[in-house]
Amino acid sequence: MDTAGDATRTAPRTARARVRAELTREIKDEARRQLASGGASSLSLRAVARELGMVSSALYRYFASRDDLLTALIVDAYDAIGAAAEDADRGRGGADGGARWLAVGHAIRRWAREHPQEYALVYGSPVPGYRAPEETIGPASRVTLVLAGIVAEAHACGHLELQPGSWQIATALGEDARRIAELAMPGVPPQVVVRALMAWTQLFGIVSFELFGHMVGVLEALDDFFDHAMQWTAASLGLVPPAGLHSSSAVVT
Amino acid sequence: MDTAGDATRTAPRTARARVRAELTREIKDEARRQLASGGASSLSLRAVARELGMVSSALYRYFASRDDLLTALIVDAYDAIGAAAEDADRGRGGADGGARWLAVGHAIRRWAREHPQEYALVYGSPVPGYRAPEETIGPASRVTLVLAGIVAEAHACGHLELQPGSWQIATALGEDARRIAELAMPGVPPQVVVRALMAWTQLFGIVSFELFGHMVGVLEALDDFFDHAMQWTAASLGLVPPAGLHSSSAVVT
């Protein structure tokens, strides 16, 4: 929602700038296409240039090196998955933490299944010889902040039902939890923060196992399993009263 | 525990065969070393040969192709992680499911941290252009069977404390669970099987996030967090009475 003035100031002014923005996009699109059919290590500047009808050296007007192009793709992937999570959560502010948790979880999984190589680029094995620069940190945390926000808001509204049972937390872990709470889930007690971290790793653990082939021959009802796991983690976080979960068809993908 | 006759029949008889076995091992060792410093895609037959003082074509006496060598490394990695799990569980048969679960979980994580690139080879993004042949299936399931065995034996001994609360399971998921129970955890009810699948993905989800860099700047007390998560999943499986878990120092890595 920019003002007209801001829009014209950030939008490309000259024809040259417009063409440049367009071609930058086309290069990334073609690179993504190559990513989809062969993974990060088979992404080649020459092949991208060839496919776009350019000479390979021309790409250096747009990206300083192959690693720069890779970084742009990584940032885009983080941004895309973050946006998918934000979109799924938009307009659901406040009340029903359980429904929000399920909606965001399913949105993350859906994006991952639709973009398996981009998912692998950011959540798979690190690309050998590639060091992620700092500019990836912000986009990387978007999706995590959506999940944390759900817990934080449920807590702020007093909707978090704390689980019974005293689970002691080791000192160092407790400090981490307090730090994380301050950053992303203000006021949320350490026990819940730790449980949120478990839910976070649970979610991505399932999605990664699915996409990386470890469920083949093991599980077939992948949708059901994921939904079940999301309901379980929602309950373990206190986003939902444990007795209230019976049907797995509450949220349909 | 072979008989002497079997041993002599399977052991290399001639000098040639002994040298061949030795060199095969050396090739894989060197390949592993290259894996450790650059990932699967930077594994090169020529570089391996160079390092061993051979000519590159000589490797084709030992492995029919680069993919064949990669397959051997994958099988070895699965076998190594499976053996690590089995070793940690050896001699603990029967009684204390919680302790076994923790010991095996920590052993898996320890192996992964000591062999990050081998872990990434099997649990990270699939190697582009490489299709895992059937011979990897057996070794791949070793580690999983150890975990399943702990749950199965706890159940068989009547030590499994079923969690309260009725969690309905979708039909298709229930069928998967029954099939898995038959294969790996006979007699274990579907609810527990599903919870075991969640514990399984939770475990590898944490290890992968750790090794692939997603905990950097988030969590520092990685040991504590993993131990906490393992205790939590053990309790959720009923391997341990929920009230019995207080200290996280029960199992030391």
Add this chain to the structure above:
DNA sequence: TGTACATCAGTGAACGCGCGTTCACTGATGTAC
């Protein structure tokens, strides 16, 4: 509105490199009698 200059995009050739795999070969090791 028109000119002079600066900026930029894209070209094409080249550098230097490493890769997987094949093939005809030499010489050593193993086997059968």
Add this chain to the structure above:
DNA sequence: TGTACATCAGTGAACGCGCGTTCACTGATGTAC
């Protein structure tokens, strides 16, 4: 124990390929006056 032949390991040259990156260049687009 000794000889004749078969098997195998390793060599070295070659094929054909693709890659990232640099560089001097041409011609088009934009800017300042």
